[in-house]
Amino acid sequence: MPVDGPRREDEVRIARERLLEQGLVRASVPASLVAKEIEQSWRRSVSHRVDPGAEPHVLGEFDPDSAILRAAGRVLDQWQTNLTDSRMTLFLADEEGRIVSRRIVDAQDGRLLDRANAAEGFNFSERTLGTNGLGTPIEARGVVFVRGNEHFNDALAQLACAGAPIKHPITGRIVGSLSLASHVDVASPLMVAMVRQAGHEIAEALEHMADSRDLELARAYRLFRSSRRPVLVMNSETVMTDLPSLAHLDAESHAVLWEKLRLHRWDGDSLKLELPMLGTEAMVRRLGRGGQDAIFALEFLTPAGAAPSELDAVVSETGSGTVPILRGGAASPRPQQSPYEVVQRQLTTAAAANGLVRVVGDPGVGKRHQASKWLRQRTGQEPEVFTVRDLAADGLFWAGGDAALREGRGVLVVGDARLSGELRERLEEFARRPRPDGDRGARLVLTEYPFDADDPADSVGTGAGTVRVPSLADLRGELPSVVREVSAELFPGAPAPRFSPAALQCLLAWPWPDNVAELARLLTDLPQVPRGGLIQTQDLPVAMHQTRRSSLSRYEEAEREAIEGALREAEGNKSRAAEILGIGRTTLYRKMRALKIEADERMIAPGP
Template sequence: MTPRSEDDIRRARDQLLSQGLQRFSVPPSLIPEEIEQSWRRSASVCVDPTAEPRMLGGEIDPDSTVLRAASRVLDQWKDSLSDSRLALLLSDQDGRIVSRRVDTHQVERHLDRVNAVEGFDYSEGSLGTNGLGTPIEARDVVFVRGSEHFNEALDQLACAGAPVRHPITGRIVGSIALASPVSYAHDLMTAMVRQVGNQIAQELASQADSRDMELARIYRMYRSAKNPVLVMNDQTVMTDLPTLSHLDTESHAVLWHQLMRHGWQQESFHLELPILGTVVTARRLGTSPQEPVFVLEFTEPLIVPGDTLSNSGNEPSDARKPSSGTESAPAVSQSDPDPYERVLRDLDSAAENSLTVGLIGGPGVGKRHQATAWLTQRTTHQPLVIHAGRLAPHAKPETREVWAAAKHALNSRRGIIVTNAAKLEVTTRRKLEQLATATLRLDNPARIVFIEQLEHDPPDAEQNPTVVTVPSLAELPGSLPVIIRQVSTKLFPAESPLRFAPAALQSLLTWPWPGNITELVEVLNSIPPAARAGLIQLHHLPAEMRLAGPRLNRYEQFERETIIAALRDAEWNKSRAAEISGIGRTTLYRKMRSLKITDEA
């Protein structure tokens, strides 16, 4: 392409920006149709042609589907392209570069100048027409030369790109591009990148184990039903795009956890999904009890306004209340009601009948926190907290000051929290109740809350309506993501909301949490700050949590140890580990998932 042709292309791009989409027209001989369409898409979303590529937050998952499948293909092509002044770039489905292979310093410098390196966003919506983002949008091979790039900084590059399509699901999972300086570009780059994309797709097919094939078969069988369907196992979801757009890692993990906990005494049951505002018929299929497949048939249409999706997970912000006769799945959007709302309501009811109320619960469930939140909400003042030992008759002389402070708090419309109240003597408790009767009037919202450790079964609410129980985390499994958000917001107020990889979230959901909120705080504090800023992986959690779930039998434990030994001998090269173990690579991947083996095991 001559320098004048480059000038003509630049002028045409400038005219598009100055004249607008309706008035702009370009001779077909100047730029290909797919480039003009990409220009128009870029202009319609107001892409800045002078913007620099931006780094996206979060770690690149080295075991992601597209990267795992492409690594060997990219290595082979890099050897074949030695001294060709061609570089290989791989992006994920969002257009973020996840891998780069470059063999010459000259091309490396070209790419570094425009931040064409791992972690940077090359989506069409961010940079406009380019060889990585445009193939994803066009869903076809695209060759972008020099000034055909929408971004001016890319004018010195030529890039042939192809989408990477999953052979089973048909979804585009990324893109692959061959890039070079404009002066070294040639038409063969189009055929070459198409071949690379096909090879990655073949690798995806070979890595798809029997579970994925079974999932695809079941989806094809049920998708012909009159209602939309969703088919899922613990790693994969297959459904149509309207339904998929309302699911994310968090909602999949919560839904999977609920389906696994269901008794399944019947072949199917009706399930209310507040996260989608609809009702489904749930079925359990699959021959293995440890690796089931669930089919959800949507018997009612989705009731989700298009503009009410949260930015953290694509869940609806206004979920319908469950109807009678259905089992409620926990909602997980940021607008979800507080999981402890029932505790606050019960405290309100108890306060209508008594000037003193009891709050009980197991160790670490957050009794003091809930009591403080409730009293602060009622009185708009922080309550006075008194340990029971400071009120005992045989205490030190400052006991009189404590009682005076208690009386002043009630007169000032502040509440009182008495911790470790089980240690109170009968006469001391009666004296506190008399103080409340003498001090509080009907219009005073303050109350005295006695906090006690739950040693046995909680009391019957009907027989003792003034005592309220705080549930343990084990009793709130579906609400755990919401609780994690609440706790992490208080622990790390200046940081972005925590994001968990699927395996990490599944581990949190299946953990029994014997220490309740106190243990959750310890776990979140143990996560490295760098991981909290990105995607929290399974290896960032405490070692004992990485095998949360059903215990392995003796044979499974032996098999797990054998595979881990083979992986270590092979320096975690899974192909070599499969050869050492005498099994196929696909079988190795399946066993690693079912036996909860990670690269950090």
């Protein structure tokens, strides 16, 4: 054992268990026992409800040709050779904390690591396993040394791991982590210096691999950062900023803002952007080409105030002919009030009239779900559900509905068919009928499709007692919060779903013809959602990828078709595809990123 001995290991284990048992507020950890970054990681692990006995799970297949693997390959080879007699193992993880490479020096160590599922494909993120040498550097954004029982997961207690985050040298974004692991008996503090050096070497390799889009973004940032005002520069995948209060600009707000700026009808190369939730405004400039290669520079005209909201931007042209203003709406990663919370509040207001409450909306928007949820919360009971056809059946609805309302239960009539004028009047009179033996907040709710604007006799969807459930097309800027709310109802207790910027941009561009029903099917079909894994574009249905192509020029469309044809001919082999096209492999990678081409099994031509 290290010089601290078994006694320290026991004290560390007891302190960690006490934190689990007593909770974050009551429990304290002696400052002399573990490093500050370890205690902070323990507390994050407890707050995320990480199970210390959980086994790592396979997060999914990873791209063996990814940038981080290509950059780290030679570095790992050299360090593996240098560590031949050291009994140490090298691990490389991607930004999700998933192991993408393991370099073992001694076969005996391999068996120990296999028992802990420390192998390629397994998820070692801090949210999954708690404190460890791969996930914690990503969360802490710094080097950590985790020894023995400092690991949050019991299966890792025999290991000592020095870990370092890998930061992209141009963007500053964490793209993965590197860990040097050994048995706790042979651990050395020198592992920290070694893993830090190896991480720097991988970052240098990433810089050499940087494509022209990254370099162009970096040049734009250097140009604008000399301004006296804070600036933010972004393209479709990356944000660079020196504004501290915007450091938490996440993938959602970036994707929403970039999509709105990209689709805006630019008369010139600049516009004014108001961000009320930040207490600031910005001048936005469009740089470079349009479409997927667009770069936007935001120069903040006033100091930022409160935390930013998700940028649900709505363009309004100024009447004076000056620059247009793009207004940021209220939508942070956790908005104060979601669109469906507004619907619930409107239902309560509509019920004050003590008559029939109508819920209208397009197919699939969730009219029945919202009405049932409101009735349950109001009465504490499941509502009695009927269809419009039941109204025509003698006694079926009128007796059963009346009894339910007298018992204090809500009644829901699902408008699966058009209601005649006579039945509507009868239903409205039935809803207003006093019921002295019951009620207790119970109401009669009718769900219907929107009224026909071309038919003057059709009054459905109008009146004080009517609440409209918006379609997803109406909620495009609030889509991230809608996704979280729908996911929370589908998977109670599961972490919020996470989408890569490119995947989120696909969701924002998708028309959602079946509304929330389609979104619910998508989330149910994605295995990453209940586990909190990152959802990439290749995880989405193929049709959603095509929405990204609408912004391509005719030249870009032809270029995309040529690349896809070469990839099919090469059966997905990028090096061979580059040869077919007569371009370098690095150029091919850059063009594939710019044109949002996914090289997977769909690129392979079908057999005979």
